[in-house]
Amino acid sequence: MSTPSARRVIRLFPDYSRDWPLWENSTSTWDVGYTTTPAMYGLSDALTGAIGEWNTLWESQFDPFDGWKSDSAREAWREAGVEIAKRPQAEVAEFADVQYEPWPLGGDGD
Template sequence: MKGAPARRVIRLFPEYGRDWPLWENSTPTWDVGYTTTPEMYGLSDDLTRHIAEWNALWNANFDPFDGWKDDAARERWREEGVAIAGRLAAEVADFADVSYEPWPLLSPDE
């Protein structure tokens, strides 16, 4: 695509009402929208499935008002997120960097 940035940045974080925790900031010369999908990046079926499971884990165990259901779910989600960020970075290494932004892991005071 003409005008595409030399290195794109794929942001990885969950958000309410979204099927995929993948985002990318558009620029005037690179309009990809804001929300993205695994298909847009040509991700493997295995990583796509892993991302879907990670997002489902968050939806089932994190409440915007009450936080995490328990520490075990929070830790599992944290571990899976780190693994996914690494796998995602490897799969898109030819054209993009990954910014892993796990905001649900922050304490309310941060």
């Protein structure tokens, strides 16, 4: 009898100098490294574009020392993130779960 493979968990959060805010802890079943890309999950072009725009917005509007350039930038990024976080789950439901971690907001992003 074979052991069932562990379900993958794709983490969604931004980090400095990364093109994609996608991460995954490797397991004995899935050795993917830590930093991942939309192509590794077969994400649609539309979702890939939305994730890229969301990450670009964060990089242009959030500074690690000074924080958000404005409350409106923070809110725009928060709103976009809540919507984007819902979308990957539908595309990877067969093999993974998505964990949204919008750390620059200081909570779960809602």
